Amino acid sequence: MKAEPVPDPLPASADSQKIAALRRTKFVATSALVLCVAVFAAAKLMQASYPWLGYVAAFAEAATIGGLADWYAVVALFKRPLGLPIPHTAIIPENRERIADNLGRFIETNFLSEGPVREKLNEVDFASLVADWLSDPQRSQGLSRFVARLVPKTLAAVDQSGLRGFVTQRVVEQVNRIEVAPLAADFLAAFTEDRKHQKIFDELTRAIERFLKDETALETLRDKIRAELPSVFNLFRADAYLLKRIVNSAGTLLEQARKDKNHPLRHEFDAFFSRFINKLRNSKDYARRAERMKQDLLARPQFRELADDMWGSFKHFIEQDSQAENSLTRKHLSGMFVEIGRHLAEDPAIRADMNRGFVVALASFVESQKSGVSAFIADQVKRWDLTQLTRVIEINIGRDLQYIRFNGMAIGGLAGLALYIFERTFLTN
Structure with a gap:
């Protein structure tokens, strides 16, 4: 399967800003880790002369361990740390298909289920939108021009498809029954x-x-x-x-x-x-x-x-009139559309019925197609280029992940300091 480029939802300038921010955060986090190592080494060397530096060394040591552990965890999401084939690393690239399938099922279950879809559709007044659109004379004229262009093609299609003969035969059969x-x-x-x-x-x-x-x-x-x-x-x-x-x-x-x-x-x-x-x-x-x-x-x-003869005359009139500058067909269609829009705007009962119909139709459509949407999302994710997919995820959430390293150093340092104090207080004679 050929990999497709990952669609970028942001403009290039926004990507550049995020990349720059990510690089700054990585630099600061790495610098903090190096600082912890340096502080640990210095405190250990001078602890004999200054015993109180033992507390500093304990904090720096635990902070270094916490920072390294969180660095490993963050890197393992996107690639193999130091290129080593360590199990359960490069989690996103290695589990792309499983992630894609789960993402599709998650969207299907939580966003496309019947309840949430109907609830969201009920918030939209479809009938008022239709009424407002039709009540605009310019829009109705545009719609009438569109319909007028379709009518001759429809009549020609009826002739070619044999539908006219079928309808004529059905009419004759119905007349025979009268x-x-x-x-x-x-x-x-x-x-x-x-x-x-x-x-x-x-x-x-x-x-x-x-x-x-x-x-x-x-x-x-x-x-x-x-x-x-x-x-x-x-x-x-x-x-x-x-x-x-x-x-x-x-x-x-x-x-x-x-x-x-x-x-x-x-x-x-x-x-x-x-x-x-x-x-x-x-x-x-x-x-x-x-x-x-x-x-x-x-x-x-x-x-x-x-x-x-009647059919031919009707067809000829429609074809000629639809091309005329002052088309009667377009004029009557435009007036009819505007009138429909006005009546619809003035009748809340009809609007309510229409809205219920829209909700039922659209909800049924979503219900029948949601499994296809889920499969489509999963297939699209599976076809994305791995390198670009990882890049997009890292650009969008990598900066937040780098703060995990800061938190790891801070929490690890405090935990190490607490253990050192406990050791000095209760375990040392």
């Missing part, structure tokens, strides 16, 4: 509730009046009347008289019906609609007829062609 007659009955019943069907009656009366005023239609009616009357009546132009009477009577009747909202013809029209709706709902014969009409319509190639 019972047309009851559906039409419900539609007409809703249509007649507020008497909208009476507008049809008005248009029918106007159409009949226009027919009765059409010269060609009147001539046709006159020919029919002439053919039915005996020849003697035709000599007296009875056909013209009858036609005039019929047209005038019909026109008067239709005009009265159109002006009178309670005219008997209107009631008859209501009754006709009511009977027709009832038959659509209950008549098996009407149901069969409606089903045949539906099947005939779906079987016609024109139906498929119409669907293809």
